[in-house]
Amino acid sequence: MRSLLIVEPDVAAVRRADLSPSISLPKKKTPVYVLEEYGYAVLAARDIGKAETLIGSADALILHMPLNDVKPVGHRLTRAKALPLFWWCSAASAADSLQYCEEDAPVDGLLTASMSEQELHWSLHFGERQFMERQQWLSEKKQLEGRLEERKWIDMAKGILCQIKNISEAEAYEVLRKQAMNDRKRMVDVATSIVRVHQLLQDQK
Secondary structure, eight states, X not given: OOEEEEEOGGGXXXXXXXXXXXXXXXXXXXXXXXXXXXXXXXXXXXSHHHHHHHGGGOSEEEEOSOXXXXXXXXXXXXXXXXXXXXXXXXXXXXXXXXXXXXXXXXXXXXXXXTOOHHHHHHHHHHHHHHHHHHHHHHHHHHHHHHHXXXXXXXXXXXXXXXXXXXXXXXXXXXXXXXXXXXXXXXXXXXXXXXXXXXXXXXXXX
């Protein structure tokens, strides 16, 4: 992880018109200065549009802003490219975040100017691992939701076949399976067609 995109607080305008007070830091405490000193390639953006044009070249996203702005800004940017998301916690950004300590901010790690080069390296490393685990969990969740949705259509189609043909659920399942094989389609596609045709016929009665 060498290329880091840093987004400063004034991009919080994406969420509301009244901007948070600008987070001013001594130059040597700014994320850009610290990270460049440690040898990272830094991409800096002060507005969402610029950040969206740069994110394709970044390995991680660092947001330097109050926590209540991290969620909407991070969500918008990571829709363009999924990246590990870090919060740069300065004294000012921490103070501006006190009332939002329960905020569900999707951050993978925390960075500060007081970290040594090695501390910052390990924070980025573990944050990247956290991101990968979160991505895997989201992928598994999506697959599970997809299977549940398919099961719903198949169960509805079986119910319709049981009613119309006066057959058991096992026999209805076999009808669906054979039809899918004959049509060279997925069983859920056959089931969806049966349910939709049945609903259309019911609506026309």
